[in-house]
Amino acid sequence: MGNLDILIVAPIFSVQLLIDGLLIGAIFAMAAYGLALVWGVMNVINIAQGDFVILGGYVTLQVSLFGIHPMFGIPIAAVVVGGVGWVIYRVVICRIVDKDLFISILATFGISILMQQLIDQIWGADIQTADSGLGTLFLFDNMVTVSEIKIVAFVIVMALGAGLVVFLKRSRLGQAIRATAQNARAARIMGIDTDKVYAATFALNAAICGAAGALVVMTWVIQPFIGLIYTIRSFMIVIVAGLGNLAGVIVAGMGLGIVEQFASFLLGAEFQIGFVFGLLVVILVTRSLLLARKRKYLK
């Protein structure tokens, strides 16, 4: 906690942490919204969520290795990872959609391990990053630095979020997805091919994660085995925000980003991952205690 003094002496540092947390949290929110989509529509909790993000990052890295600017990696990663998601749905997920949640958790955990190992085989276990070539902004007499790519990423996340809302509200497929989420059986009776809707939902989720991964590799670093932490972050955000609430997901994502930045600054960066998982336990237990209290009042 030695760094607490720094924050008291120079409060401007907390502005730095705040801005970093906000911008990074927006990217977490993206993956979280995909998780909420799949959870709400298909009743599947996708543990491989974080690995889709990481895969998106590596696709972007590969694009930049080909000499193309990594910004173009965002649509390419979305398409490639979306395709991977569609294949995974057709091969595995379609067989477990109607099974209980334990089976889907275990199966997607298996997919997660499989993807980690494949990524490790293809790109190696090194920590990698893709250089976006953008500069850094200096604010408050050079006390606060913000890399421009983070701001670009933030804008892209907001634009994608808005696009997603419009897609789900207006387009035919979006309406079918929402109808299936409300009541799959009724949707089937109304002539919606729910299997296709599920496939589209899962592929859409994977595409969102792929785009998020492209942003992660430009703003941060990637490594084959850090996917699980993105899954856990998404899960926490969804629990706090609730299913099907995009604004809530973005706010919760930013909140998590800020909390995480402060925690890793105060506790030391080596405890950041431990902190995230510890926070998960605290959030879940708190939620269960709140529910228990609600049950008592109902009596």
Add this chain to the structure above:
Amino acid sequence: MSGVARNVVLYGGLALVSLAAPWIFPAYQTQLAFLWLMVLFALSWDIVGGQMGYNSFGNVIYFGIGMYATVVVQRDLYYTVEEYAELGGGIELLLTPAQYLTGLGLGMGLGVLIAVATAAILGTGILSLRGHYFAICTLGLGVAAGEFASGWDYIGAGSGMVAPLFPDGLGERSLLFYYIFFALSALAFVTLRWLYSGRFGLAINAIRDDEDKAEAMGLRTTRYKTLAWCIAAFFLAIAGGGAGNLIGFIDPTDVAFAGSTFGVWMVLMAVLGGKGTLWGPVIGAVIFHVTQELFWIYLFGWQRVALGVLIVVIVVFFPEGIMGYLRQRRPDWFGETVAEADDAGGGR
């Protein structure tokens, strides 16, 4: 009487084969020792996961606690931390056979105490979560424990710990641990067989089938749930103490709190054999371990990829497990008779 005779032949035969196995296959002693470790993993996971229906992905923390506690005791009984650090991380941690065994025994004891206490404390908070919330919470706990261990200097932080060298005069290391793990598995099997056949088994099965009803019937569910988790922690902590010394090196995230290997394998072996049965985890563990060893031999370099595929295949195509499959095909083997009169008479 034939049932008793059959049991005597079955268990006696198995015990004889198990006792003789390391002498018949001397080249595979280490793998055989790990086989019993896997059986122990699957059996202890199945208490909470199968019989009680709380699918935990974090049981590996008790394994890790036992592992660390044992090596820490072995170190601190005879050396100080500074000496240990000077020895280059304990590469030269030499003990006499008597010291080694004392340290091992005391360490396992301390590991059990810490693990069971942890299970009791965690259990009261976390076992109130239901279904997938519990599963993901325990998944988080396992990883958090690993990250915590890699940040704690006293237990070697991220570079882990080295177990003491196996002293001369105790025979072969793998042989000793083969018999330790075998005895422990046998103890676990007998204990669980006894527990499942009594009130405890009925209680945790009731919790699995409908927890709210069980509670409404006056069952102290929290007490039973915590007790079941403590029993799992007990066996896992001893197993961890042995495994740390057998492997010889403790890495916080890849050996001790290895959520994506041991942690998942536990679940998988129980599912493969058939969760919620006594024999299922044993059979599942044997099949899984043999398959995994074959992967290491024939698919080297890709063995982890193959394991990932295996996990998905088992879960997707074989979620009922071997015992579940047999139960469907041969219900009479399980003492279940199909009431044909109902079908014929159309009664209810």
